[in-house]
Amino acid sequence: MHPSLLKFTTLALTVVTLATPALAESVLNVYSARHYPTDEALYSDFTRATGIRINRIDSDDAGILTRLRAEGSSSPADVILLVDAARLWRAEVDGLFKPVRSKTLEAAIPAQLRAKPTDQGETAWFGLSTRARVVVYDKVKLAKADIDSYEKLADPKLKGMVCIRSGSHPYNLSLFGAMTEHLGPAATETWLKGMVDNMARSPKGGDTDQIKAVASGECGVAVTNSYYLARLMRSSKPDDRAVTEKIGVAFPNQTSWGTHVNVAGGAVARHAKNTDNAVRFLEYLASASAQNHFANGNNEWPAAVGVKFDNPALKAMTGGSFKSELIPISAVGMNQLKVQQMLDRVGFK
Template sequence: MGVAQAADPVLNLYSARHYPTDEALYSQFTQATGIKINRVDADDAGILARLKAEGSASPADVILLVDASRLWRAEIDGLFQPVKSKVLEDAIPANLRAKVADNGGTPWFGLSTRARVVVYDPATVSAADVDSYEKLADPKLKGKLCIRSGSHPYNLSLFGAMTEHLGPAKTEVWLKGLVDNMARSPKGGDTDQIKGVASGECGVAVTNSYYLARLMRSTKPEDQAVVSKVKVVFPNQSSWGTHVNIAGGAVARHAKNQDNAVKFLEYLVSPSAQKHFADGNNEWPVTKGVQFDNPALQAMSGGSFKRELVPISAVGMNQIKVQQMLDRVGFK
């Protein structure tokens, strides 16, 4: 029985990507390879907890997570197995994948990117006042900043990147400045921050780019009303570039279908899959030269923008240090 099961072309996927548009990706992979995907959906934290609880009995072959700090944490906890793939190494820039492990393999790979952008109310705030992350802590924005919880992985990753750029001491002063400038205590998700700017509750907010793109592409009148009242800035274009986070993938440590797992990750960096990340879920491809048709991404960035080159692995490593800083400055 065990031999027959091992020969079945299956892939057990644990995914934190809860995007309906990904269904097409999975079905295309099955059509192309004959490999059936069995999927378990949960958030990043839920998937990591499940992997730890299952241990060596885990059926998981591939893990998809949506944040650099969680990928780093899973790597440190020994939940991935480093893999060697020339396809993945050639397709994905070095700063968007884990450092090479002792066995010469790579523990995890970035598969798509999302920018941490600034949305502002042009009636009360000028673009020049919010064109860098550092300026968000300027006292002239006092009472105008809306942002989700500092402990959310998207913010932990941004703050981890700022620690690389500024050093811990200056980053902590900057975080205190953000707290001083808040229009209200952190609450809600990124879409709520955008809506807060549109409603006049805030003058400026921080959001992942795909939340704004969703509103831009929505046909709902209330979403279009929100979009009409805000403008977007890609910060730090004149210095180190805008912070980008990743959604990434890895082969599970106890994968039973390793070849299928690597084949799936390689499929996700193919031109068709990378185009799907852009057009289907408003993310930027990690591979160069992929042409996509997403009008919101084109309108938002003018087609391209300068991205920071801080290694995503370094961003992840800073998360514990960042959390301690957040506690000290009272950033909830």
């Protein structure tokens, strides 16, 4: 996306607590790939609590990174919010983030959900919420045991039954990058070819489309991010609820390395002019109240340690908890080019 097409939003604010004139004039420029209406409350709450006015530019991950590269040292960005682990890693490698020290963030966010510390003990980015890459299936045609690992998606018994969005979508690239780490390149390419052979149709649509295709009988099994399913489960529309009643959900690889988890995260921009405010905002997003908002507002799992939440859909999916993989984000990111070449070779569109 061309930078000029990016949407610029200044959030209206009502300061309900007293603030000094200097604090009231404080600002924070946020480039965000999070396009969730429920996040508006997060920005408003932060402004009310601190007096810091937020200016926000919205785009997707790729658009934000393109803009940052084009702007260089003249960029006004203070905080970057991205929704894919591989893109966070890419931005870190490209030097688009400013590594920072924060005892609050280091205590809250587990090591596998943040960047590896620099030699100076600083961290380039922090995961703020997670979403699992789960499998949904037709409960009439299949049992959970038929699809309880990602590897089984390539089993010939699922011939003509698998649906999935484009292989080159970041959500799938991250999953496939993790599988490369688990299985090795050769076995992963064989697995990808097996999935292509099992497809009910060419990859198309988003994750919600895959779920609905299983419910309609077009597919027997599909891959989706967990929050898309949770949205349907919590929907007030009868048609959405009917979809969820026709399918089952499995969190793959619970008896081996765990289910693949992608992360949405935040970082201080390389050329941030308001670094202190930026760190303060990231610390706020790691707080219990903000983490609960990610869970209840957008059906994501909190990234911070020990945060309790009350989202009936997430709890219904897992029974309360599940085992997630612990692959370092850097490893997943470094496998992206290798994965894309595999997809081309096996004809995974």
